Amino acid sequence: MFDFFVFCDIISTNVWFVVKKMDIIDKLKILADSAKYDASCSSSGSSRKNKNRGIGNGNVSGICHSWSNDGRCISLLKILFSNCCIYDCKYCINRCTNTVRRATFTPREVADLTINFYKRNYIEGLFLSSAVIKSPNYTMELLIRTISILRNEYHFNGYIHCKTIPGCSKELIDPLGKLVDRMSVNIELPSHNSLKLLAPQKEKDGILTPMTYISNGIKQNKLDKSKFKIDFVPAGQTTQLIIGATPESDLKILKLSEGLYQKLNLKRVYYSAYISINNDKNLPTLKSPPLLRENRLYQADWLLRFYGFKADELLDDSHPNFNNILDPKCDWALRHIEQFPIEINTADYLTLLRIPGIGVISAKKIIRARRSFYLDFDSLKKLGVVLKRAKYFITCKGKYFDKICKFNESFIETNLIYQERNNLKQPQFEQLSIFDSLQPTKEDKIKCLTGSL
Amino acid sequence: MSNWKLINKTYLYDGSFYGFLTIVFDSYLTKTLPQKICKKNTYLSNFLDTTIEIETNLEKAQRILNGIEKNIGSDTLYNTYYAFLSNEKNKEFNILKYLCNGFIVGPKINHNLTTSYVFKVVSMRKKTLSECHKLKGLLRFQELSNNLSYASIHPDNNILEPLGHHFIKRFASMNFVICDKNRDICFVYNTKEYKIIHSQNICIPNISEDEKKYQELWKLFFKTIFISERNNPRCQMQFMPKKYWQDLIEKP
Numbered sequence: 001m002f003d004f005f006v007f008c009d010i011i012s013t014n015v016w017f018v019v020k021k022m023d024i025i026d027k028l029k030i031l032a033d034s035a036k037y038d039a040s041c042s043s044s045g046s047s048r049k050n051k052n053r054g055i056g057n058g059n060v061s062g063i064c065h066s067w068s069n070d071g072r073c074i075s076l077l078k079i080l081f082s083n084c085c086i087y088d089c090k091y092c093i094n095r096c097t098n099t100v101r102r103a104t105f106t107p108r109e110v111a112d113l114t115i116n117f118y119k120r121n122y123i124e125g126l127f128l129s130s131a132v133i134k135s136p137n138y139t140m141e142l143l144i145r146t147i148s149i150l151r152n153e154y155h156f157n158g159y160i161h162c163k164t165i166p167g168c169s170k171e172l173i174d175p176l177g178k179l180v181d182r183m184s185v186n187i188e189l190p191s192h193n194s195l196k197l198l199a200p201q202k203e204k205d206g207i208l209t210p211m212t213y214i215s216n217g218i219k220q221n222k223l224d225k226s227k228f229k230i231d232f233v234p235a236g237q238t239t240q241l242i243i244g245a246t247p248e249s250d251l252k253i254l255k256l257s258e259g260l261y262q263k264l265n266l267k268r269v270y271y272s273a274y275i276s277i278n279n280d281k282n283l284p285t286l287k288s289p290p291l292l293r294e295n296r297l298y299q300a301d302w303l304l305r306f307y308g309f310k311a312d313e314l315l316d317d318s319h320p321n322f323n324n325i326l327d328p329k330c331d332w333a334l335r336h337i338e339q340f341p342i343e344i345n346t347a348d349y350l351t352l353l354r355i356p357g358i359g360v361i362s363a364k365k366i367i368r369a370r371r372s373f374y375l376d377f378d379s380l381k382k383l384g385v386v387l388k389r390a391k392y393f394i395t396c397k398g399k400y401f402d403k404i405c406k407f408n409e410s411f412i413e414t415n416l417i418y419q420e421r422n423n424l425k426q427p428q429f430e431q432l433s434i435f436d437s438l439q440p441t442k443e444d445k446i447k448c449l450t451g452s453l
Numbered sequence: 454m455s456n457w458k459l460i461n462k463t464y465l466y467d468g469s470f471y472g473f474l475t476i477v478f479d480s481y482l483t484k485t486l487p488q489k490i491c492k493k494n495t496y497l498s499n500f501l502d503t504t505i506e507i508e509t510n511l512e513k514a515q516r517i518l519n520g521i522e523k524n525i526g527s528d529t530l531y532n533t534y535y536a537f538l539s540n541e542k543n544k545e546f547n548i549l550k551y552l553c554n555g556f557i558v559g560p561k562i563n564h565n566l567t568t569s570y571v572f573k574v575v576s577m578r579k580k581t582l583s584e585c586h587k588l589k590g591l592l593r594f595q596e597l598s599n600n601l602s603y604a605s606i607h608p609d610n611n612i613l614e615p616l617g618h619h620f621i622k623r624f625a626s627m628n629f630v631i632c633d634k635n636r637d638i639c640f641v642y643n644t645k646e647y648k649i650i651h652s653q654n655i656c657i658p659n660i661s662e663d664e665k666k667y668q669e670l671w672k673l674f675f676k677t678i679f680i681s682e683r684n685n686p687r688c689q690m691q692f693m694p695k696k697y698w699q700d701l702i703e704k705p
Contacts, residue, residue, distance in 0.1 A: 053626040071688025
């Protein structure tokens with residue numbers, strides 16, 4: 001049995017020693033604080049039933065239970081099992097050379113906390129991650145023990161997302177995969193060189209091997225037609241990349257994601273804008289996290305997964321990064337203006353999806369509605385299709401929305417940028433002028449009015 | 454539906470779903486559309502209106518229910534039910550037209566999204582369902598001293614029943630009460646069956662001792678998970694409108 005004491009490590013020397021018994025409030029504070037930089041929070045994809053009158057069930061679409069002040073949803077109890085780490089990853093708040101308070105839960109504490117939060121409908125399930133205590137395998141065993149208390153003792157059928165510790169052995173992935181709904185291994189740094197630079201103790205193979213193993217396990221499990229099979233990671237696996245800590249371009253990151261979706265069948269790749277926590281000569285110092293870049297990557301990620309785009313189409317070597325003003329789809333459309341305008345009444349589903357401003361829901365609505373009659377701009381509005389951007393790229397019954405201006409690239413680009421102007425932060429400086437001192441004063445204006453100047 | 458007669462009358466019904474289906478039955482049989490449909494208890498009499506009270510008739514309602522499922526499809530029944538739960542004005546009249554036309558054209562009715570009443574019914578369903586989904590997350594149970602879980606909500610639409618069914622599936626072995634404060638009705642579940650009753654018939658004991666502790670822990674978690682570098686209250690408010698904050702444990 002794992003003991004109830006908390007370990008604290010003395011700075012830079014890895015000596016573990018017992019301080020005192022910490023109460024659950026302190027532990028929650030420390031370990032939720034360390035877990036908050038993980039972007040993943042979705043609770044979708046699992047339809048686990050409530051068995052044996054136990055507690056909880058999965059909801060396929062996922063449910064968000066609250067939103068914190070940064071606008072990110074809270075759907076899972078996101079905590080670390082422990083933040084006593086033996087690794088020294090430069091970007092991480094919990095690296096062993098940092099002086100932060102350290103704490104470790106016991107498996108029972110995590111299980112009790114989860115059940116009690118779940119019963120009050122605060123959360124949709126548990127997101128359990130951990131720093132590496134002693135060794136990857138030792139940490140994995142603790143995670144498995146925690147989750148098996150929840151599943152087998154409390155008969156908890158809610159959502160559980162568990163991190164796999166990089167470098168753990170395959171034999172431990174199997175039992176964990178049968179207990180949880182979703183597993184993830186964080187890649188964090190998008191290239192081998194960056195990994196070497198910022199996370200010297202982690203190996204590329206230590207990350208990719210468990211990912212491949214999980215992906216094969218899911219495939220095998222789907223082929224199994226047995227009535228008594230136990231689902232293996234039914235909600236799939238995900239990963240996370242840090243954006244802005246290393247010099248990789250958007251193209252390189254998007255290519256990596258595309259590969260992960262195609263080869264390893266990942267459900268999601270999360271992007272996390274880098275927040276400067278540690279000072280290190282290898283790390284950039286950013287005033288604020290690159291949130292716009294993160295947003296653009298998410299937009300492009302959606303285009304890869306639901307819109308049939310490829311990474312090569314969105315970006316290429318001459319444009320390795322996304323446009324600051326226009327979203328990736330608009331940007332693509334303006335560079336491929338020869339494919340537009342598209343006739344709404346005849347275009348097929350995949351072509352409709354390529355129109356900026358038309359998404360999966362709108363495209364499906366259009367396809368359903370045009371079975372009964374021809375669509376024009378008014379009926380599109382009635383369907384609830386947002387035409388703010390789409391109107392520049394489509395024709396309805398052969399007609400363009402603007403009768404005076406014809407379809408041409410510069411007209412569209414100016415209008416789109418004009419629409420986005422409110423979202424842009426205007427720089428706060430003004431044009432200098434040699435006539436500044438000669439500006440008319442208030443008195444001059446009055447004199448001018450009365451005619452006495 | 455063009456040869457249907459519009460009659461200058463106001464139908465009054467008891468506000469229940471079956472009461473409404475009785476109106477649908479009568480209208481379809483006589484091929485007439487009323488001028489207005491109102492609930493009995495909220496109707497203010499007006500000397501211009503001639504009112505007819507429609508008695509709820511379970512047999513007629515059941516026939517309409519079966520008829521919808523058989524002739525227009527279960528999709529339409531789903532639309533009808535959720536649109537009926539919404540708090541939109543004039544919802545009854547729109548659903549009536551939607552159903553009557555549906556009996557004529559069949560399942561195709563759901564493609565006619567450019568017809569105003571079809572679009573309204575579909576968007577009412579969408580609104581009701583999205584509020585229901587939101588409250589599946591934002592509802593907070595409190596454990597009471599007699600081992601009962603209690604939650605109060607203030608929803609715009611009458612979503613108590615679908616919401617209750619979600620929690621029955623989730624907490625099959627828990628006794629719980631969900632109270633809709635805007636309508637003064639309660640959803641009561643005792644691990645075997647559920648009932649919807651008026652909230653006057655319910656008294657709520659104090660909260661249990663454990664409850665305080667877990668509320669504090671939850672507030673702490675909520676505060677801790679916030680990343681101050683990414684502060685974005687507008688985004689938060691967009692997802693979690695202020696009207697729901699009164700029932701939350703964690704007040705942002």
